[in-house]
Amino acid sequence: MEEHKEKQEEKIVTLKESEYLKLKEEADKAKEYWDRLLRLQADFENTRKRLEREKQDFVKFANEGIILELLNILDDLERIVELAEAKHEDLAGFLKGVEMILAHLYGMLKEHGVTPIEAQGKIFDPHYHEALMQTENKDLPEHTIVEELQKGYLLNDRVIRTAKVKVSKKQEVKNG
Numbered sequence: 526m527e528e529h530k531e532k533q534e535e536k537i538v539t540l541k542e543s544e545y546l547k548l549k550e551e552a553d554k555a556k557e558y559w560d561r562l563l564r565l566q567a568d569f570e571n572t573r574k575r576l577e578r579e580k581q582d583f584v585k586f587a588n589e590g591i592i593l594e595l596l597n598i599l600d601d602l603e604r605i606v607e608l609a610e611a612k613h614e615d616l617a618g619f620l621k622g623v624e625m626i627l628a629h630l631y632g633m634l635k636e637h638g639v640t641p642i643e644a645q646g647k648i649f650d651p652h653y654h655e656a657l658m659q660t661e662n663k664d665l666p667e668h669t670i671v672e673e674l675q676k677g678y679l680l681n682d683r684v685i686r687t688a689k690v691k692v693s694k695k696q697e698v699k700n701g
Contacts, residue, residue, distance in 0.1 A: 642677035662693040
């Protein structure tokens with residue numbers, strides 16, 4: 526009985542030759558498209574893997590340029606320390622060397638988009654300043670920055686370190 530069902534399920538269909546050729550052509554196209562899809566998927570996966578490797582390399586070596594510049598500044602600092610250790614008592618020359626190194630460092634930072642935050646004499650802004658101390662001062666408006674304890678910096682207009690400051694407050698009135 527099962528043999529009968531199998532024979533019954535398989536049917537013979539009669540087609541015109543033109544219809545058969547059209548179906549065969551469409552089947553060949555479908556196979557071609559399927560092969561192309563598989564190749565494109567493989568290409569896409571290979572590209573994705575290559576981009577991921579390139580991204581990892583970029584992250585790994587992104588700071589190479591700035592590190593090389595810092596190494597030049599480190600060399601300058603080592604030279605000036607060697608001069609100081611060699612008992613050269615030319616304080617003015619030593620100071621001049623340190624100032625040159627600082628200028629080089631500030632220039633490098635500026636090249637990379639780092640700028641100091643203005644603080645001294647400005648009105649306190651919690652986005653740019655961190656108040657560590659308050660002091661009474663009748664000559665200044667309240668919340669004016671009296672002293673910059675540590676410089677703050679922006680990297681391309683984004684705060685990377687707030688300025689640590691001392692801020693003025695109103696003088697307290699004493700009763701009595």
